[in-house]
Structure formats: structure tokens, C-alpha cells
Amino acid sequence: MIKKLIYLLGIAVCAPAFAQSSVTLYGILDSGITFTSNQSGKSNVFFQSGTMVPTVLGFRGTEDLGGGLQAIFKLVDNFNDGTGAMVNGALFGKEAWVGLQDAKFGTLTAGNQFDFMFKYMTIDRWGIMLKYNPVYYTQQGPFAKLNLPNGAMDFDRTAGSITTNNSVSYETPNYNGLKFGAMYAFGGQTGAFGQDSTQSLGLRYGNAAVTLDAAYTYAKFANINNGNNGIRNWGIGGRVLVYDALVDAMFTNTENTYNGARVNVYEVGGFYPFTPADEITLSYQFDQGNAVLSDNKAHQVSLTYAHDLSKKTFVYATVIRQWVSGDGQALASIIGSGGTSSGSTQTLCRIGMTIRF
Template structure:
């Protein structure tokens, strides 16, 4: 019986090889450097930290050609700390999904996936610029009272453009690109007995991309058990784009984030760009303005980000980056806090200076 079963399996494998081709790719990103902070809990500090210009990732992605322009696709991706070698979260906590991709009908995937605040407003909007966007460019600030669950602080990546949280137990549809236009939607199941809408989530995005510009918009609502017993959540929407300017790019983004239970709301506006200074050297810059409403004591922050990147090869680069944030508003809570800083400032100002190296495989 064992011989018959093994023979049947081998025959099936041989038949599959005749009709379909499969590919599996192992990939990863390594980023490490030294960061100097002007004020961390009242003191200056110099730390070795990792995953700043890009998160430290390892992953597998693959596809099997099923014929007729249809493929089975999957991706498994995890994140880790370079300094210690430990996992950052679960083994494949960054992405884990499987689905069907059709040239004609689009792509349907199921699993733990990025929502459209990241894929439309960061990945698609920035396009070639995203290679030079540091984690310190993304959102944090004097809004610790905002109350976003499952985050190191109440406002960590509040508009989800850093992709720090994914949408678990989700099903996602992405339409094919037609003349540069694509759209998609996804739904995250709450998996709660007796109610369909408790702790659920949904997200939508639309992108129009051409060789010299991009226009992008997204909407996401995620409900959390810690907000009104799973009936409330964090709602985000935003829109922006990029345009080619001389040899570089200019980009703009607006996001609006609201706690649907408390009414706390943060508006964020960003303008930036990238420009090649000389061969293998690129300058990335951005200015951000973030403002909370009355529920957040009208706290606000201005932030400037600069990154100078030098490519050693197609896969390796070294860089210097700096970020400065000035926060104001309520005297007790308007303390500066740049995303990825080890801790908040004790004043309204915080500066980060970093030297690092990145390798992609």
C-alpha cells in the first residue's frame, strides 16, 4: 500500500511539473546603525539600533503558474532585531497570506496582510522614493492620549502609513491595473461568536499611477477590544501623490485619524521629495505638520527629516539621517517624540542623528 501511495504521489508531482511552473524566492533586508538622541527622558543618548531606514525582514514569496494567466501566490514575512537576533513579534507576523492572481480578474488573497493606508499611501504613492524614506519620517508626536491599542505608545504609527500593524484574518481583493488605474478592498474578520461586526476591520484604496506621477487615496477602520468592547476603533483616511521634478520627485500627503469612541482626532500633512545629487548619492527630505483636536489638548508638532544615502552597490548602501521635532500645546503633554526614538523628550524638542548601513538580499 505504501508503495502504491508513494508511486501515485510521484506521478502527481511529475504531472504537475509538466503543466505548471513554480518559483520560490527567499529575500530579506538588513539595517543597522548608531543613533544619537538629544533628549530621551531628560538625557542625551547614543544607541545602536536597527531597522530604521528599512525594517529588518526575512521572507519567502512564491507563485505557481496554473495556466490561462492564473497563478497561485503566497508570501510569508517576519521581522527581527539585528542587534540581538531575536524575533520582533511572531515568526511570520509581518505578512502571511495565500491566494489566486489572475491577469484578467485581479488578485484575491487571504491571511495577515497590509491595509491600504500602507500599500496605497506609502508603497504606491512613494514608488521609487520609498527606498530612501526612514522610519523617523513616519508618524508619532505629542498625542500619547490618543489611545491606539496594541502599540508601544498611544500614538505609535497612528495613521498606519508605517505598516506597523497589519490586518489579521483578512480577505483582500486587488483589481488589475488598467491604464494606470487600480483599486482594491479588504475585510478583516473579528471571529467573535454571536456578532459579525465586533472587532472587525475593513480598508479600501485607489491608485492612479503613471511614469511621471501618482495619485493615491485610502480609507481604513480597525475595531479593537480595548475600544468600547470591540465596537469602536481607529478610523483613518488619506490622500496624496508624487510628481517627477527635474531628475527627482516631489510628494505630498494628508491623513486624518480618529478614535471613534473618544472623538480624539489627528490631522497630518506632509510634503517632501528625493533628488539625486550625484552618481550613487540621493538626498531625501520631508516636512510634517501634525495637529490634535480638543480631545488631545490641541497638541501639535512640526518635524523636519533629512536622509543622505550613498549606494555602494545595487544591494548595499550607507546613509546619514537626521530628524527634528518641535511640539507645542498643553504644557504637560506636548512633549516631542519622533517615531523610533527610544523614548519621548521631556521638552517640546527632540533631535535624532543617525549613521547606518543597509543590505538587501
């Protein structure tokens, strides 16, 4: 009888702790057919995964530690639902971090995570528009001389294609709409603390009608002066509610601190739900390279129509047109298009479906 009472007492003590912990399995699938007018001189029609949003499978969890403090974690794998292959080449290569969160003191996380150029200049700036703005709306163009490890794709880090390894990040609580964040990623080079390192800062303010964002990231890469220089990004932007529509704008500056190559991006867009189940998004961007980049320039116009089948599932159609100018290397290249054009223009059309679970 005594053993039974001890057993029941143990269950009673442990049950609240279990009830205050949770782990959630979630995911997003995005599939569709894409047409490009020019990939290395020829048109192409192909199946494509993860362009409205990345196709991911993830786990996130919390544990209540008492006194308002929580342990949190997130593991995300980015994969191609056309083939099942991992996109990042590693299990949970998209995100993998652990941390502590407190309503009074903020959030501290460590691992492989996004910097503030993506967290604030894209996720926060777009808000609800993020659901309907495909990766095509972000930046790529004729700027190979920036000398990024991945060419000129996502050169201002707003597409979310780049995460920051070995990083520690802190974000303050939300003070009446105001929030600040800081991140440092360790390069791990013996005798050179700053080599191959990354620093990032973010500031945002938001209320029901207006969101304002600013971010800075400086990432040093091994292929740029042996990791002692790199790519410096900063940007400002936001969105405003105008009746039922949202209007957003952004400016970013990207610079190679070793060779002086620099690109300014000017972008404006909008979101309008013209029925409870139908939405359109529109974006225009102008990317301006400096003399080191042969004064290459790119213009891009993007339009998406989406129809919600439910709260978690929608179908969509997207049309993108990019045209560039500059030297002989000024070839049009829409991010996510699957290949660079052989000329100064490129058009992309896509129909697809996205489901969340």
C-alpha cells in the same frame, strides 16, 4: 523496459509544472548607530536595527495554475539583527498570506497582511523614495488620548508597523494606471460580526510622471468601547516627477470614533539623485490635534543622505528634528527614536547601512 518508459514519461509530464513554480528566499538587513538628544531627560547613543526599512527574512512563491491564474504566497519575519530576536513576537508575524492572482481578474489574498493606508499611502506614494525614506519620516507625536493600543505610534498606519490579522483582500488589475482594492478583517466575536473587525479601501492612479493615491481604514480595537468603536483613518496623496527630482505630498485624518480625538497630518517631501550613486530625501510634516487632544501640535523636519555602494547596498546618514506644543503632556516623540522626550523638542541623528539579498 516498459517500466523505464513510464518513468521517463512521468518525468516529461511533471517537468513543465515544476518549471512554472518558484519560491524565493529574500531579506533586508538594516543596522546603524542612533543618537537622540532626549530620552526621558537624557541623551542616548545606541545600536539600532531596522529603521531605514525593517530587517526582515521572507519567502515568496508562485505556482502557475494554467490559463493565466497563479497561486501566490508570502511569509515574512521581522527581526532585530542586533540580537536576533523576533520583533513581532511570532514566527512570520510581519506578513503571512496566501492567494490567487490573475492578470484579467485581479488578486485575492487572505491572512495577515498590510491594509491600504500603508500599501497605497506609503509604498505606492513613495515609490523609489521608499528605499531611502526611513521609518522616522512617518507619524508619532503627543496624541496619547487617541487611545491606540500602541500609544500614538504610527497613528495613521503609514509606517507599516501594523498588519491586519485574519483579513481577506482584493485588488483589481491595473487598468491604464488605475487600480482599486478592498479588505475586510474578521473580528471573530460570537454574535457580533463587526466587533474587533477592520475595513480598508484603496484607490490609486499612476503613470510615468504622476501617482495619485487615496485610502481608508477603520479598525476596531478591544480597548475602545469593547471593540465596538475604533480608529478611522483616511488619506490622499501622491508624487510628481519634476525633471530628475520627485516631489510628494500627503494629507491624513485619524479619528477615535468613540471619544472624538482627531489628528490631521500635512506632509510634503522630495527626492533628488544628484549623482548616479548619491541621493537626498527631505520631508516636513505638521500634525494637528483637535480640542479633545488639547490642541497638541507637532512639527518635524527630516533629511537623509544616501550613497549606493551597489544596486543592493547603501550607506546613509539621517537627521530629524521634532518640536511640539500644547498641554503638559505635549512631549516630543519621533517614531522609532526609542523613547519619548521629557520636553517639547527631540533631535535624532543616525548613520547606518542597508543591504538586500
